Amino acid sequence: MYAISSVFIIYMAVGEPENDMIWNALFWITLVYCSVNSVMRVFYYETQSMRLYYYQIAHPHEIIFSKLLYGIVFNSLLWIVTFGAFALFLGNKVENFGLFTITSLLSIWGLSSILTLISAIAAQSNNAAGLLPILAFPVLIPLFLSAINASTAAISGDSILSQLPNLMVLFLFNMVSWLLSYLLFPYLWRN
Amino acid sequence: MKFLRKHWYKILGVLILLYVIPNAWTGEVSVQIILHETIRNLYWHVVMWFVMIILFGVSVYYSASNLSSPSQKKDIYAVEFAHAGMAFGFIGIITGMIWAQFTWGAPWTNDAKLNGSAASLLIYIAYFILRSSIPDQQKRVKTSAVYNIFAFTMLLILVGIMPRVMPSLHPGNGGNPGFGNYDDLKGSMAIVFRPAVIGWTCIGIWIANLRIRYKLIETQKELW
Numbered sequence: 396m397y398a399i400s401s402v403f404i405i406y407m408a409v410g411e412p413e414n415d416m417i418w419n420a421l422f423w424i425t426l427v428y429c430s431v432n433s434v435m436r437v438f439y440y441e442t443q444s445m446r447l448y449y450y451q452i453a454h455p456h457e458i459i460f461s462k463l464l465y466g467i468v469f470n471s472l473l474w475i476v477t478f479g480a481f482a483l484f485l486g487n488k489v490e491n492f493g494l495f496t497i498t499s500l501l502s503i504w505g506l507s508s509i510l511t512l513i514s515a516i517a518a519q520s521n522n523a524a525g526l527l528p529i530l531a532f533p534v535l536i537p538l539f540l541s542a543i544n545a546s547t548a549a550i551s552g553d554s555i556l557s558q559l560p561n562l563m564v565l566f567l568f569n570m571v572s573w574l575l576s577y578l579l580f581p582y583l584w585r586n
Numbered sequence: 587m588k589f590l591r592k593h594w595y596k597i598l599g600v601l602i603l604l605y606v607i608p609n610a611w612t613g614e615v616s617v618q619i620i621l622h623e624t625i626r627n628l629y630w631h632v633v634m635w636f637v638m639i640i641l642f643g644v645s646v647y648y649s650a651s652n653l654s655s656p657s658q659k660k661d662i663y664a665v666e667f668a669h670a671g672m673a674f675g676f677i678g679i680i681t682g683m684i685w686a687q688f689t690w691g692a693p694w695t696n697d698a699k700l701n702g703s704a705a706s707l708l709i710y711i712a713y714f715i716l717r718s719s720i721p722d723q724q725k726r727v728k729t730s731a732v733y734n735i736f737a738f739t740m741l742l743i744l745v746g747i748m749p750r751v752m753p754s755l756h757p758g759n760g761g762n763p764g765f766g767n768y769d770d771l772k773g774s775m776a777i778v779f780r781p782a783v784i785g786w787t788c789i790g791i792w793i794a795n796l797r798i799r800y801k802l803i804e805t806q807k808e809l810w
Binding site: 519522526529537 | 653701702704705706708709711712715716719720721725728729731732733735736737739740743744
C-alpha cells in the first residue's frame with residue numbers, strides 16, 4: 396500500500412520522467428522508504444510477553460533467521476510490487492533487465508538483513524522508531540553506493556560482467572550481515 | 587589497569603612528534619605536478635585516518651570482550667577510545683578538505699572515499715546517540731557493544747573494499763598513481779610518515795587515557 400501510493404504520488408507530481416537517472420533515484424527512494432517501514436515492525440510491534448514466550452520456546456539463532464527470512468521474502472515481494480507500479484505508471488526504463496533484477500534483489504536482501512539486526516538493536520532503546528533510521532543510514536550508505544551504480548548501469552544497458560565488482564560488494568554485504576546477525580543476536584536477545 | 591599508569595608511551599609520542607612536526611614542514615619531499623608542496627599534508631591527513639582506524643579498532647576490541655564478560659570499566663574504555671577516534675576523524679576530514687581545495691579545486695567532491703569517511707563519522711555519531719537513548723546501564727553496555735562491532739565491520743568494508751571498486755580521485759584509485767610509486771617517498775618521506783603514525787597513535791591513546799581516568803573517577807563518585 397505504501398509502495399503503490401508513493402509511486403502514484405510520484406506519477407502525479409512528475410508524470411513520466413524523461414531522465415533515466417531521475418527514474419533510478421525515485422525508484423530507490425521509494426524502495427528504501429517502504430522497506431524501512433516494513434522491517435521496523437519486525438521487532439517494534441512485539442510486546443514484552445510475546446518476547447518472553449519466544450525466548451522460552453526458541454533458540455536465538457532460530458529467531459533471528461526466521462526474522463531475516465521474513466524480511467527478505469517480504470521485501471522481495473515489495474520489490475516486485477514497486478517495480479510493477481513503476482513500470483505501469485512511469486514507464487520501464489531498464490535495458491538490461493537481468494542485471495537490474497540481480498542488483499536490486501541483492502541490495503534488497505542486504506538492506507533487509509542489515510535493517511533487521513539494527514531494528515533488534517533499536518528495540519532495546521526507549522525510542523525504537525526514531526532511532527532506527529539514525530542507526531541504519533550511515534551503515535547503509537556503502538550499500539546504496541554500489542546498488543545505485545550497478546542499477547544505473549543496468550538502466551543504460553551495460554552487461555553483467557562490467558558490474559561484477561559492485562555485485563560482489565552487494566553479495567559481501569549480505570554475507571557479512573548474516574554472519575554478524577548469527578554472532579551478535581544471541582547477546583541482544585538475552586537482555 | 588596497569589597500562590593507564592605507564593608513562594613510556596607518552597614520552598615516546600612526544601619525542602616522535604618533536605621529530606616529525608619540524609620534518610613535516612621543512613623536510614625533503616617529492617614535489618609532483620598538481621600536488622606541489624601540498625604533499626606535506628600526507629603527514630597530517632593520511633596519518634589522522636590511520637590513527638582513527640587504530641583507535642576505533644581498540645574500541646571494538648573492548649566492546650567485543652564486553653559481550654563475553656560485561657563490565658562498566660570496559661564500556662568506558664570502548665566509549666572513550668571511540669571519542670578519541672572521532673577527534674582524529676574530524677581533523678582528518680578538515681585537513682582533507684584543505685588539501686582538496688588546493689588540488690581538486692573544491693573542498694568536497696562526490697568521491698567514494700569522501701562518502702566513506704563521512705559515513706564512518708556518522709556511524710560513530712549514531713553510536714553515541716544510541717548510548718544516550720538507553721537508560722538501563724547493563725542493557726546499554728551490551729547493546730552499544732553489539733552496534734559498535736557491527737558498525738566497525740561495515741566501516742572496514744567501507745574503507746577497505748569500496749574504494750578499490752569505485753572510481754576515486756584519491757591517489758592509487760581510478761588510474762591515478764599511488765603515492766607508493768613516487769621513489770622519493772620510499773626514502774626521505776617514509777622515515778617521517780611511519781613514525782608519525784606511531785607518534786600520533788601514542789597521543790591518541792594518551793587522550794583516551796585521560797578521559798577514561800576522568801570517567802572512572804566520576805563513576806566511583808556516583809557509587810559512593
